[in-house]
Amino acid sequence: MRILVADAFPDEYRAELAAYGHDCTYEPETTAEELARALAGHDALIVRSTAVTADAVEAADSLRLVIRAGSGTNTIDRDAAARRGVYVCNVPGRNAIAVAELTMGLLLALDRSIPDNVADLRAGRWDKKRYSRARGIHGRKVGVVGLGGIGLAFAERAAAFGADVHAVAKPDRDERTLERARAIDTVFVDSLDELARTCDVLSFHVPATADTRMLVDRQLLSQLPPGAIVLNTSRGDIVDEDALIEAMESNGVRAGLDVYADEPTSSTGTVTSRLAKHPNVYGTHHIGASTEQAQHAVAAEVVRIVTAFTAAAPSDAPPHCVNLDALEQAALSSPTSTTSGGGP
Structure with a gap:
């Protein structure tokens, strides 16, 4: 051929x-x-x-x-x-570990403000007082939305850092998925809204379908506690970007993103995303699978x-x-x- x-x-x-x-x-x-x-x-x-x-x-x-x-x-x-x-x-499935690693990196970067640390040091600014404030990952409640290969790989890594992993219970999950989830003591809740109310980190690992489009909307974001973290390394169109910006500005929500609704369709280009440029966002260039x-x-x-x-x-x-x-x-x-x- x-x-x-x-x-x-x-x-x-x-x-x-x-x-x-x-x-x-x-x-x-x-x-x-x-x-x-x-x-x-x-x-x-x-x-x-x-x-x-x-x-x-x-x-x-x-x-x-x-x-x-x-x-x-x-x-x-x-x-x-x-x-x-x-x-x-x-x-x-072949890139699950790579995407999970990047998701974990975004969570760590948000918790410790790593990119801003680097930017200030390169500009000659020393601000240990500002950057000494961090919650840490251990003991945090991390909600994982989508327990496929990538979601499970991220959940396992979050659990290894001492996070308490939560997910939505579903009746049709296969036994192998349940075994891996139980092995890290995953706590199952009844709905996505309950997951948002329970956790201060929500990480999304779902495909782009009619059911997941705009999944992260104003109603869901309103359930999050102040200062919560939203991670999305799956698909840009699962997020209502205007709603997320509003949540960041009104409730201190922060986001770690690898995907955007209007990202360039080729490997290089110009970024016009208002969300990607928001100061509460640490973003990467849709590189989740790029190891x-x-x-x-x-x-x-x-x-x-x-x-x-x-x-x-x-x-x-x-x-x-x-x-x-x-x-x-x-x-x-x-x-x-x-x-x-x-x-x-």
Whole structure:
């Protein structure tokens, strides 16, 4: 296959794809707007942060497979891909530790005002009196919203620092998740509102869905105690950013954020987010999964998906396909259309 790699991807895994006989075009600086042009003649696309719009999918003349080298696929128009018979796959779970580490780093940074410490020292200012004020992590009640792989990894790290972990009880959790949660003495409460009232740290690890959009709204934020901390390393659109700014200004809420509603769709750009610039926010550049360890684990799984796709029968979906239902619906609504399937 001809594969366009439109974001950073480790050299050795591109070499592995080439060793399997694939022709890889490596254009890691490709923007969302340039993608339609760049996709010409390519059978597969590998992206990380670059958005894949309906226009890009519809302009592609050979595309059969899109792989998001990460877990979330909210930056990919999956329905547009389905209409063109294009499989969309992700790589779940391989970056969980990296995101959990960054979330823990944001919590520590907020508690000890680490970025402001550094900025003042670099400017020649010494203010030990100001920076000696911190609550510490030990004994704090940390609410974890979303006990998937990332949420559990963060919860375990928070517990190792002596925090009391809380989460919302759900009847359909699998036994393995419950075992890990019980191992760190997780306290379960009945609702998200109760979690907000109970905890002075809320950390969000949920996918971007219709149910989670604007999950962090004025009503939820109003339940938080003064000076509470909100952590979001999942998706920007789960937060009502205006409501969060209001809570920061009226109730002293602080936030550690890696994602924003209007962040650039490419690896570089201009930040216009009013939330990101707020003094109560310590923010990073959507880098939760960007450790060397995580990227190697993700890249290895991308290679496995490509290999499985090329070896599959035409009717077989590749691993981690996230738009299979939409593909089936598209096929039913248009009897002449079929999914492209595997094969070299």
